[in-house]
Amino acid sequence: MSTPRRRRRSGERGTDPQGHSSPSRSPNWIDRFGGLRLVLPVAAVLVAVVTLIWLNRPAGQPEGIAFTPLSHPDAVGRIEGNSDAPVRVVMYADYQCPHCGAFFRETEPALRKEFVDTGIATIQFVNFPILGAESVRAAEASACADVQGFFWQYHDVLFQNQPADGRENVGAYSVDRLKAYARTVESAVPSTATFDAAEFDACVDSRATSEEVQDQLADGKANKVTSTPSFLVNGTLIAGAQSLDTFRDAIRRAGGG
Amino acid sequence: MHSHRVDAIAVLAAVGCLVAGYLSFEALFRDGAVACGPLGDCHAVQSSGYAKVAGVPVAVLGLLMYAALLALAISRRLGMDRSGLLRTWAFALALGGVLYSAYLTYVELFVVHAVCAWCVTSAVIVAAILITSLPDARPTTGRG
Numbered sequence: 001m002s003t004p005r006r007r008r009r010s011g012e013r014g015t016d017p018q019g020h021s022s023p024s025r026s027p028n029w030i031d032r033f034g035g036l037r038l039v040l041p042v043a044a045v046l047v048a049v050v051t052l053i054w055l056n057r058p059a060g061q062p063e064g065i066a067f068t069p070l071s072h073p074d075a076v077g078r079i080e081g082n083s084d085a086p087v088r089v090v091m092y093a094d095y096q097c098p099h100c101g102a103f104f105r106e107t108e109p110a111l112r113k114e115f116v117d118t119g120i121a122t123i124q125f126v127n128f129p130i131l132g133a134e135s136v137r138a139a140e141a142s143a144c145a146d147v148q149g150f151f152w153q154y155h156d157v158l159f160q161n162q163p164a165d166g167r168e169n170v171g172a173y174s175v176d177r178l179k180a181y182a183r184t185v186e187s188a189v190p191s192t193a194t195f196d197a198a199e200f201d202a203c204v205d206s207r208a209t210s211e212e213v214q215d216q217l218a219d220g221k222a223n224k225v226t227s228t229p230s231f232l233v234n235g236t237l238i239a240g241a242q243s244l245d246t247f248r249d250a251i252r253r254a255g256g257g
Numbered sequence: 258m259h260s261h262r263v264d265a266i267a268v269l270a271a272v273g274c275l276v277a278g279y280l281s282f283e284a285l286f287r288d289g290a291v292a293c294g295p296l297g298d299c300h301a302v303q304s305s306g307y308a309k310v311a312g313v314p315v316a317v318l319g320l321l322m323y324a325a326l327l328a329l330a331i332s333r334r335l336g337m338d339r340s341g342l343l344r345t346w347a348f349a350l351a352l353g354g355v356l357y358s359a360y361l362t363y364v365e366l367f368v369v370h371a372v373c374a375w376c377v378t379s380a381v382i383v384a385a386i387l388i389t390s391l392p393d394a395r396p397t398t399g400r401g
Contacts, residue, residue: 037341038394041349049353052318053360055310197308 065177065184066160070109072152080112080152081122087254089121089247090232092128092220095138095158095173097228098166103241104159110244115251125155127216128228134173136213141178143209144200145185153185178204260334265389266347267330273323273382280316280375284308302373307364315361319379322354326386344393351390354383 074081089111093100108123115121127142129135138158145154158181163172171177179201186195203209223232231238231247234254238246302308308315329347338344358380365372 038345038348041342041346042352045349045353046356049356049360052310052357056307056315056360056364 065157065180067157067181067184067188068160069153069185069188070156074116075152077146078125078151079122080124081116082119083122085116085119085122087115087121087234087251088124088232089115089251090124090126090223092126092223092225092228092230092232094127094129094131094135094228095142095155095162096129096131096135096168098162099241100229101159101162103229104156107241107244107247111247114244114248121251125151126220127213128220128225128230129213129217130228132169134169134171136210137175137178137204137207138173139213139216140207140209141173141182141204143212144203145182147203147209148195148200150185150189150195153189154182157181157185175204259392262389262392263330263333266386267327267334269382269386269389270323270327270330273379273386274320274327276375276379276382277316277319277323280379281314281320284314284316299373299375302365302371302376307361318357319354322350322383326350326354344390348387348390348393351383351387355380355387358383 072080076083093103111121112123116123127139129139142151142154142158145151158173161172161177161181163170179197182195182200183197186197220230224237225239227239229241231242231250233247233250236250236254238250310318326347329343329350332338333343333347358376361376362380365376
C-alpha cells in the first residue's frame with residue numbers, strides 16, 4: 001500500500017522497535033501544545049511577562065543620550081588631581097553654557113593630560129548656574145551625583161549632551177533627563193554600581209542640594225566671577241574659554257613648571 | 258509519584274515565599290538594606306532603577322508569584338483540580354517566573370553590573386519549580 005518513500009517518511013515520524021511505522025495523527029498546533037487549557041494560561045503569562053519587562057524600563061529614559069566615559073582616576077568630590085599639586089585651577093561653569101561645553105570638549109582634556117595627570121595642578125569644578133532654570137537643576141543634580149561619588153562622570157554626561165544648537169532651557173536638562181543621565185552613567189561605568197537610583201531621584205526631586213549650589217554661586221560672585229566659564233589659577237582670574245596656551249602661561253606663573 | 262511532585266512544588270514555592278518575602282520586606286520598609294553576605298551586591302541591585310515596576314518592588318511581584326504557586330499546589334493536593342486547569346496555570350506561572358528571572362539576571366549582569374545572591378536563589382527556585390512542573394504541560398498527565 002505505502003510506497004518506500006512514504007514508508008521512509010512515516011519512519012521519520014516514529015517507528016516501533018520492530019521498524020513498523022506507527023499510526024500518526026496530524027493534530028493542529030493547539031492540540032500539539034496541550035490544548036487551549038494549556039495555551040491560554042501560557043499566553044496570558046507571556047503577555048504579563050512582556051508587560052512587566054516593558055514597564056521595568058528605567059523611569060524617564062529618553063532616547064538619544066550620548067555618553068563616552070572618561071577616566072577620572074584621582075577625583076575626590078568636585079576636585080580632580082593630586083592634592084599635593086602646587087597649582088589649583090578652579091573652574092566656574094554652567095552646564096548650559098555653550099562656551100563651557102566647548103572648553104569641556106576642546107581644552108579640558110589637554111589641560112587634564114598636561115597638568116592634572118602629571119600632578120602639577122588640580123581642577124576644581126564650581127557650579128555657577130546663570131542661564132536659567134535648567135542650569136540650576138542640572139547643577140543641583142550634579143551635586144546629587146557628587147553625594148553618590150560620581151560627580152565627574154555626571155559632569156561629563158551633562159556636557160556631552162549639551163544641545164548642539166546652543167539653545168538653553170529646552171528640555172535637555174529636564175528633571176526626567178537629569179535622572180536618565182544618572183542611569184546612563186550607572187550603566188556605562190562599573191565603578192558607579194553602588195549608585196542608588198531612588199536616592200538620586202529623591203535628591204533631584206527635593207532639590208536637596210539647592211543650598212549647596214547657591215553657596216557655590218555665591219563663592220563665584222565673591223571671587224568676582226561674572227560669566228562662564230571663568231577660572232581661578234591659584235587665585236588669578238581668567239574669564240572665558242581661553243586657549244590651552246593661556247592656561248599654560250597662567251599655570252607656569254603660578255609655580256607649576 | 259504525581260503527589261510527590263506537587264509536594265515538591267509546594268515546598269519550593271514556600272521557600273520562594275521566604276526569599277521573596279525577605280526581599281520585599283527590605284524593599285518596602287528598610288530601603289533595600291539587604292543582608293547579602295560575601296556574594297554580590299544586593300544593595301546595588303535592590304536600589305537600581307530596575308528594582309521596581311510601576312512603583313512596585315520586583316520582590317513583591319516575586320512574592321505574589323510564589324504565593325500563587327503555593328496556593329495552587331495546596332489546592333491540587335486537596336483534590337480541587339478536577340478540570341486540570343490548576344496544573345496548567347501552575348506550569349504557566351512557573352514558565353513566566355523563569356522568563357522574568359532570566360530577564361532580571363541579564364539586567365543584573367549586563368546593566369546594573371552587580372549580582373544579588375538572593376535574586377539568583379530565587380531564579381534557581383523558580384527554575385526548579387518549572388522543571389518539576391514540566392509533566393503538567395502534557396495533556397496526558399493525571400489530574401490532581
